[in-house]
Amino acid sequence: MRTLLLALWIAAIAIVAIAGAGAEPFVPSGDDVVVERLPEQGDPTLKELKRMRAVLANDPRNLDTATRVARHAIEAARATGDRRFLGQAQAALMPWWTAADPPSAALLLRATLKQSQHDFEGALVDLDRLLAREPANGQALLTRATVFTVRGNYTAAQSDCRKLARLTTRLVVSSCIAGPASLSGDAEDAYRALAQALARAGDPPGIRAWALTLAAEIAARRGAVDAADMHFREAFALDPRDAYLRAAYADFLLGNGRPRDALPLLRDETRNDSLLLRLALAEQMLPEARASFDVHRAELAARFDAARARGDTLHQREEARFRLAIEGNTQAALALARENWKVQREPADLRILAEAARAANDAGAQKIVDEWIAGTRLSDVTLAAVRGARR
Amino acid sequence: MIRALALLAVALLSAPALAHKPSDAYLTLERSGGVLSGRFDLALRDLDNALTLDANGDGEITWGEVRAKHAAIATYALERVTVASSGERCTVSVTDHALDTHTDGTYAVLMLAGSCPQPGPTIAVDYRVFIDIDPQHRGLLNFVEQGQSRSVVFSADRPQWVVGGDAAGPLRQFATYVHEGIWHIWLGFDHILFLVSLLLPAVLVHRDGAWRQAGTFRGAFIDVAKVVTAFTLAHSITLSLAALGIVSLPSRWVESAIALSVVLAALNNLLPVVANGRWIAAFGFGLLHGLGFAGALRDLGLPTSSLALSLAGFNIGVELGQLAIVGAFLPLAYAMRGTWTYRRVILAGGSAAIAAIALVWLVERAFDVPLFAMLAAGRWADASRFAIAT
Numbered sequence: 001m002r003t004l005l006l007a008l009w010i011a012a013i014a015i016v017a018i019a020g021a022g023a024e025p026f027v028p029s030g031d032d033v034v035v036e037r038l039p040e041q042g043d044p045t046l047k048e049l050k051r052m053r054a055v056l057a058n059d060p061r062n063l064d065t066a067t068r069v070a071r072h073a074i075e076a077a078r079a080t081g082d083r084r085f086l087g088q089a090q091a092a093l094m095p096w097w098t099a100a101d102p103p104s105a106a107l108l109l110r111a112t113l114k115q116s117q118h119d120f121e122g123a124l125v126d127l128d129r130l131l132a133r134e135p136a137n138g139q140a141l142l143t144r145a146t147v148f149t150v151r152g153n154y155t156a157a158q159s160d161c162r163k164l165a166r167l168t169t170r171l172v173v174s175s176c177i178a179g180p181a182s183l184s185g186d187a188e189d190a191y192r193a194l195a196q197a198l199a200r201a202g203d204p205p206g207i208r209a210w211a212l213t214l215a216a217e218i219a220a221r222r223g224a225v226d227a228a229d230m231h232f233r234e235a236f237a238l239d240p241r242d243a244y245l246r247a248a249y250a251d252f253l254l255g256n257g258r259p260r261d262a263l264p265l266l267r268d269e270t271r272n273d274s275l276l277l278r279l280a281l282a283e284q285m286l287p288e289a290r291a292s293f294d295v296h297r298a299e300l301a302a303r304f305d306a307a308r309a310r311g312d313t314l315h316q317r318e319e320a321r322f323r324l325a326i327e328g329n330t331q332a333a334l335a336l337a338r339e340n341w342k343v344q345r346e347p348a349d350l351r352i353l354a355e356a357a358r359a360a361n362d363a364g365a366q367k368i369v370d371e372w373i374a375g376t377r378l379s380d381v382t383l384a385a386v387r388g389a390r391r
Numbered sequence: 392m393i394r395a396l397a398l399l400a401v402a403l404l405s406a407p408a409l410a411h412k413p414s415d416a417y418l419t420l421e422r423s424g425g426v427l428s429g430r431f432d433l434a435l436r437d438l439d440n441a442l443t444l445d446a447n448g449d450g451e452i453t454w455g456e457v458r459a460k461h462a463a464i465a466t467y468a469l470e471r472v473t474v475a476s477s478g479e480r481c482t483v484s485v486t487d488h489a490l491d492t493h494t495d496g497t498y499a500v501l502m503l504a505g506s507c508p509q510p511g512p513t514i515a516v517d518y519r520v521f522i523d524i525d526p527q528h529r530g531l532l533n534f535v536e537q538g539q540s541r542s543v544v545f546s547a548d549r550p551q552w553v554v555g556g557d558a559a560g561p562l563r564q565f566a567t568y569v570h571e572g573i574w575h576i577w578l579g580f581d582h583i584l585f586l587v588s589l590l591l592p593a594v595l596v597h598r599d600g601a602w603r604q605a606g607t608f609r610g611a612f613i614d615v616a617k618v619v620t621a622f623t624l625a626h627s628i629t630l631s632l633a634a635l636g637i638v639s640l641p642s643r644w645v646e647s648a649i650a651l652s653v654v655l656a657a658l659n660n661l662l663p664v665v666a667n668g669r670w671i672a673a674f675g676f677g678l679l680h681g682l683g684f685a686g687a688l689r690d691l692g693l694p695t696s697s698l699a700l701s702l703a704g705f706n707i708g709v710e711l712g713q714l715a716i717v718g719a720f721l722p723l724a725y726a727m728r729g730t731w732t733y734r735r736v737i738l739a740g741g742s743a744a745i746a747a748i749a750l751v752w753l754v755e756r757a758f759d760v761p762l763f764a765m766l767a768a769g770r771w772a773d774a775s776r777f778a779i780a781t
Contacts (some may be wrong), residue, residue, distance in 0.1 A: 023429070025500040027487035031455025033488055036497040040451025053440075082411040084436070087525030092528065117527075139607055271411045303410050310415050310529040311544050315582075387695040 039082065048089075048308055049076055066092045074112060081243040081272035086116050104130055108140055115147055118314055118343050123147050137337035138167040149151050152181035152345030154376065171197040175211040182218045183347065185377030191218045209239035213248060219345065220252050228252055243272055250278035251348070255382055259285040270296070273303055277318050281325055297326055309335040317342035320352045330360045338365060345372075347380055354386045412471060412495035414528040416520055418472065420503070421535040422555065427481060427505035432433055432498040433520070433669055438464055440524050446577050454490075457499060461488050464499055471520040472530075477511030511579055512701075513566045515539030515557040518545035562608040565704040572708020575687050576716070581649050581752060582680055584745045588656035589618045589669050590720055594728035597663050602738060604728040619717055625677025626684060627706050636703050645682045647757040652676035653749035660742035684709060 022043050028035055040046035050074045073089035076082070090113050096102035097110065111126035130137060141160045146225040148157035161176035174197035181190035194215050198208070214254045216231035232249040239245060246265050253262040259282035266279035280300055283293035303320050317340045324333035334356040350372060357365035369387070373377070414437050418452040420429040435452050439445050442463050444452050449745055457464075465485040472482040483505035491500045507514070519526040528543035534554040544553040576582050576762065593614045595602040605611045620748070657673065727733040 025491045027501075028454035029487050031458065033454045034451045035454050035457060036439075036452040038439060038445060038450045038452065039435060045451075080411065083527070084411070087414055087527035088440075088713060090526045091524050094523070097526070148501070273410060276410075291490065299410075299494070303412070306410075306412060306415070306494055308671040310413065311529055311543070311546075313411070 154184040425510040476507040476510035479509040481507035486751040568704030572705040573712035576712035621670040621674035622677040626681030629681030650752035657746035
């Protein structure tokens with residue numbers, strides 16, 4: 001029975017590998033055969049985006065239409081994790097993409113897109129220019145605070161957040177501050193302020209879901225597992241489409257030894273590389289998901305190869321996790337984690353660097369981690385577990 | 392057993408785990424002599440954005456909807472990818488249409504066939520597919536020749552690549568560029584005429600306002616050697632600087648100045664201003680001619696993987712070609728140097744003819760008017776002529 005099982009798995013993987021390789025072009029048997037389903041099928045938001053893009057195509061220099069298309073496309077990319085929408089957003093902004101001094105609306109969206117391409121310096125240049133022009137542009141302040149946080153510049157981030165005080169709701173301000181504050185030694189105060197702001201109603205569901213996600217992540221780093229789980233579930237109920245939230249919740253469940261609970265979050269999200277990685281990580285822990293794990297592992301390897309072929313470095317964090325946890329390739333994982341750390345300094349970036357450093361027993365990388373924690377006074381129970389284990 | 396089947400079903404269900412991927416297209420080109428073949432895979436989703444494949448707008452693309460747009464797809468793709476070799480555009484056409492599955496969905500597959508009229512050591516590919524509707528699009532080219540393949544990535548920031556030229560191994564490649572350099576000087580009339588203008592008086596000396604025959608072969612040889620060395624040194628410097636991208640001047644300016652240099656060199660034989668220091672003129676104008684050689688080399692393309700080797704090969708080829716001209720010219724001119732024919736017909740008449748031809752080139756190139764289209768066309772076609780070593 002066991003041998004038969006094994007043989008079937010191998011057969012299944014072979015079939016998948018052959019199918020995935022796309023070895024031979026084919027011609028469908030008839031004109032009625034559906035050969036591709038477009039993302040807008042059954043999605044009114046994406047259908048509307050497509051319609052607006054058609055309007056823009058006839059009038060490409062119309063700033064109002066262009067910024068609406070770009071905003072919708074960025075939103076679609078965020079919700080689906082599909083980077084083709086970011087390309088569409090950039091296409092909409094093409095008349096202003098290289099302009100030295102574009103209109104404010106285009107400048108803000110351009111900075112957002114540069115941020116999504118990990119061009120953080122370019123994003124900061126645009127945001128500085130915009131804020132010099134409009135010091136009270138709340139969205140620009142919030143975006144710049146986010147970029148500063150990703151780069152690990154928590155003082156500058158909090159300074160921008162405080163400038164939001166008169167411009168937006170208390171929940172937005174608390175959320176903005178909570179991120180950088182919680183990463184620089186003030187996790188307890190930041191969490192309390194955020195929880196108080198969350199206790200008051202009035203903000204739209206999208207904002208609340210964002211704030212709840214932040215609260216959940218801070219609680220998780222502080223080891224408050226039950227609170228974190230509750231916040232994640234509340235956030236998820238408000239915004240079930242958000243791919244970032246799904247990934248964060250899945251990471252939390254995986255970190256707390258609950259891979260089975262992560263499966264329903266991820267099973268239907270295999271188009272998104274980040275979520276497929278979490279799915280494979282969950283399946284790796286579950287003996288009954290072995291066959292599916294093998295398929296997903298091969299699929300992820302193919303996708304990272306495809307990304308490398310096009311010259312992408314946007315998935316270094318994810319790929320480092322894949323190489324370390326799934327492939328067991330410690331050296332490759334460490335190299336990726338180190339490269340990634342040069343660009344992004346979020347807790348997840350530090351965690352994979354710490355894990356790879358420990359696995360490779362690399363003193364240099366461990367020193368980077370230790371110095372960062374000492375310098376920022378970061379407290380994170382999951383990180384402490386990694387560092388504790390190495391001693 | 393039932394459990395095993397269930398697992399198998401799970402595995403197969405997860406098989407078409409389509410990815411969200413940024414927009415990529417895959418171009419494969421294979422070259423054998425002057426013949427091109429290949430395939431081009433373009434995502435149906437991207438084609439839908441460019442050409443609206445989903446005619447009925449139901450969010451599903453059927454094979455019938457793709458078939459209806461086959462001609463439009465072929466035109467769209469071929470208009471945005473150009474392939475050239477030796478500065479001459481290759482023709483490429485779509486011979487067949489099919490589909491294929493990639494990690495992020497179904498792609499249209501265009502089977503390609505084509506030919507290059509002037510097959511040089513490299514091909515230059517210019518790729519601008521989809522970049523207007525998605526600036527993050529990438530074109531992944533796989534170029535195959537003599538069983539070796541190379542990959543490059545086109546993007547909005549980098550729409551042009553030169554590939555090939557390094558398939559045959561370093562020695563063969565070096566030989567290829569030497570060969571090309573020789574042909575370039577032989578068929579580049581302006582370079583030959585410039586050299587000839589400087590060499591014509593080498594077997595003579597200018598004394599008391601008239602050309603007289605040089606006394607010794609040694610003297611004539613030294614004079615020639617000085618001119619040729621100065622010319623070679625100068626054009627090697629600028630050829631290298633230009634090929635490495637350190638110096639860049641507009642080609643119209645360079646070509647006009649080269650024509651002017653020929654006019655001046657020829658006139659100097661009729662009304663000598665510089666008589667016995669012609670090597671200085673050879674050096675100064677040689678700098679210009681080097682920039683001209685670089686233009687021809689740009690058309691051929693330099694393989695990035697062995698730039699220095701190919702550049703050296705081309706340069707050495709130019710010198711060899713030049714040496715052959717000198718070798719043929721000098722003994723003949725030396726033998727004839729005492730005759731009236733040499734001084735009157737060859738030196739005076741030849742120089743006047745060269746000056747006249749070069750003057751036409753100068754006007755043509757400076758004002759961009761084809762007075763002398765035949766010769767000019769000959770020069771460009773010849774400059775890019777190439778016979779790959781068999």
